[in-house]
Amino acid sequence: MTPNPKQGEKSVPHPEVPARPCSVAAALHLVGERWALLAIREIFYGNQRFDRIVRNTGAPRDRLAARLRALEEAGVVERRAYSERPPRFEYHLTEAGRDLAPVLHALLTWGDRWAVDTPPVVFRHRGGPGAEHDLDLASSTCRTCGEEVGPEGLTIEVRAPGWDRAGPVEDS
Amino acid sequence: MTPNPKQGEKSVPHPEVPARPCSVAAALHLVGERWALLAIREIFYGNQRFDRIVRNTGAPRDRLAARLRALEEAGVVERRAYSERPPRFEYHLTEAGRDLAPVLHALLTWGDRWAVDTPPVVFRHRGGPGAEHDLDLASSTCRTCGEEVGPEGLTIEVRAPGWDRAGPVEDS
């Protein structure tokens, strides 16, 4: 999979360049495989445990396990034990992982416009109690207040019925 | 791809949603398959013919043909004849396709930082003859002039040796 697992050296003396050297391609090589970005989305949402990620992405368990391992190896996520005996881990984003926010934002914005009827998730600015303002995701600027909004002031509003930030709501 | 391309019904009468409704997932469903974004990158670079895209992305020809067809169907690219007899086409971006620029920018920026040693492609502001200023891709703002730069003022500087915007330079 990874051409140079360690970096710095190529085992293959491949003098021919097979494709354009490109950061987009390099990025996709690390995070562009199926399920990878959806797993990262879930971790952004705070769903850091394996089963949650499986449920919310719909990925096959084995694929997700493989992807998370690859992302760990790529330095995008980090596996942190939250229990010894039995060993249990949760996945956190590294700085590189958190730095993928603009990628997800761009995809979200595009998808909102071109890939869905009505946006299932909306990010808003929680100005005060009861006050929820529209947010420009690209600039993290509140359209009402005009000010920049940090993560604290941010509300994720899941509009899709039956779902919230953590996953499907159980309606036993 | 399509959740159930053939079988119109599930054996289980379970109207359960399999995964979180999400614009990111919807977007990836349309443009997240292998080679798709790289093909779009090439079209952005002005390489609109099949062979060019094949050469520059390194994608297998059959995959690329399939991907381009899917992208056309998704309304992201458009196939335009540039010759009858023999029928020849080139691929152009639709509005939806052009709207993917922020996605590619985000991936490029991330890749520049986390996936390559040194950026193989740099976007710059062509202020005047000989004047090339750094550009902040996220905001399309020139770091020197402080002004917004439209597509006309934009230079794509390919730094990878042996490559330019059109593809590998022939050195014979």
Place this chain on the structure above:
DNA sequence: CCATGAGAGTTGGAATTTCAAACCCACACA
């Protein structure tokens, strides 16, 4: 007239990946 070549794909297997479902294991709870 014939050969060569470009452009844009198809085609035919073989090699990989992916999938879904079942299984496993260690523990908690009741």
Place this chain on the structure above:
DNA sequence: TGTGTGGGTTTGAAATTCCAACTCTCATGG
């Protein structure tokens, strides 16, 4: 003692991908 939960593996079949070779149409050159 039995059931449930969390976090995965394993398995074998199904779907995708890869690659090289092939096709078809025309243009060009000798």
